Amino acid sequence: MANTHRIRSDFVEKVGQIAQGEGLPKIAGRVFGLLMFDGEPISFGALATELQVSRGSISSSVRLLEDRGVIKRVGVPGERQDFFQIADQPFTGLLEGALKRIKRAEQEIEASLSELSIEAGATRDRLRSYSDFYKTLGGGLQHALSTVDDKKG
Amino acid sequence: MANTHRIRSDFVEKVGQIAQGEGLPKIAGRVFGLLMFDGEPISFGALATELQVSRGSISSSVRLLEDRGVIKRVGVPGERQDFFQIADQPFTGLLEGALKRIKRAEQEIEASLSELSIEAGATRDRLRSYSDFYKTLGGGLQHALSTVDDKKG
DNA sequence: AAGTCAATTCAGTATAAACTGAACACTTTT
DNA sequence: AAAAGTGTTCAGTTTATACTGAATTGACTT
Structure with missing residues (x-):
């Protein structure tokens, strides 16, 4: 079996590149790629640590993607952090x-x-x-x- | 009657902005706009002076547009300079x-x-x-x- | 209400891309 | 063959934008 984790991070980087080609910030593309791959909600903090970028960048990226209806902010019971998930019609x-x-x-x-x-x-x-x-x-x-x-x- | 020259330069600037929005250099957009508006061939030098940009910028802009088949380089009898014109299928x-x-x-x-x-x-x-x-x-x-x-x- | 935790804001920095202008190579003119 | 004209190249600069990180605001927790 292929190494899923490598496929995942390759995919995330690819989407980052694609986004950049479309004139969008690379980090926004990475966020999109990550949420797309995983499907399930990921926390604000996890996005920052996993993508190794500042929380400020996550903040502006998720806002951009939220504004366009590409991702949605969801609550998780018992969690204080915001979680994000790919939208229904991304x-x-x-x-x-x-x-x-x-x-x-x-x-x-x-x-x-x-x-x-x-x-x-x-x-x-x-x-x-x-x-x-x-x-x-x-x-x-x-x-x-x-x-x-x-x-x- | 409206001032054609003002309309022309407004248009050129608009196309520059549109180009920038599409991820293309603004100057390339201006060149395109100028050739689109005038229709007739414009010389390399005239592009530089009229758009008030360096000859180097004109060189790279026209190449970009030429490569994409948006404009064409044409000869004018008795003229040494290259002339440029909007392509047939821009x-x-x-x-x-x-x-x-x-x-x-x-x-x-x-x-x-x-x-x-x-x-x-x-x-x-x-x-x-x-x-x-x-x-x-x-x-x-x-x-x-x-x-x-x-x-x- | 003091203390923690979370997200946003924003001033400053880093990065990438556009643009400049001088040097170059080539051509035409005188 | 010297001089002037023409387009390209490229090293350096400018400009635009992404990104960082510290300060800030607000919302929970104890």
């Missing part, structure tokens, strides 16, 4: 965040577009195609989102 | 790059998955759902990509 929040960014970009471009006078024909066409790109992209993510949604929910 | 390359990142992440997760012994049932289920998420996301982008592709042909 990916929905991520997709929604991406969608929001895309929508914002689309709106920014359309704002510029609407300022341009009618004579600026070719420029208008290009900006239009740019905002169309974001529309299409948003549509693709929207589709992914609904697919992810009814996987479980 | 968005295709961007999407392809995003897809590649997603595919890589998916594979990483599946690598961990395949290492896990059969007893690790629940963990396997979670990692499977994680890689499924990337599959779904990739499908969404793939769809967007083909839509973008046949907008122009």
Whole structure:
């Protein structure tokens, strides 16, 4: 049998890297990876010691992940510490965040577009195609989102 | 009539911000925005002076954008400088790059998955759902990509 | 209510990435 | 062939952001 613990820490590091690639803090990715792998609730303190990072970092990472609905804070009977667990729909929040960014970009471009006078024909066409790109992209993510949604929910 | 020049520089800055949000250098975004707005070829030197950045930055930005197929380097008769112009399918390359990142992440997760012994049932289920998420996301982008592709042909 | 324990905040530090500008190599002009 | 023009490279600097750790706040425990 393979060494589960090594697989686990490899996985945690991988997710850290992936997160960094997506523009998220590496530690947040590690937290996500750990909770994903273990499934069961892990305490605030355990996250800090196991990942060997400061409690301050854990605090900001879990808030980030909580805000996006990727993890949830749960209570454990007889325990004073906060515990964290992977959310029921961890990916929905991520997709929604991406969608929001895309929508914002689309709106920014359309704002510029609407300022341009009618004579600026070719420029208008290009900006239009740019905002169309974001529309299409948003549509693709929207589709992914609904697919992810009814996987479980 | 609205002041076109102000709209133009606003747009350029907006695209710079959007690029930064996507994890790309701000200057690369500005270059893209400028070429997008103007449509016609702009010289290497003009990019540097107009955006008020070093020639070194222009060099690396245009290479990045060229590599992704977002812009193209064109010659202008009687001119020694390189000129740059928005590519015919500027968005295709961007999407392809995003897809590649997603595919890589998916594979990483599946690598961990395949290492896990059969007893690790629940963990396997979670990692499977994680890689499924990337599959779904990739499908969404793939769809967007083909839509973008046949907008122009 | 004093003492412990837990999480957050925030000022300071470390790290990573972007950006600069001068040196370089190559090309064209005079 | 010297001079001027052009793009790239890269060592050094700046900037942005992640991270730390000590101070702080609040909530339990005795």
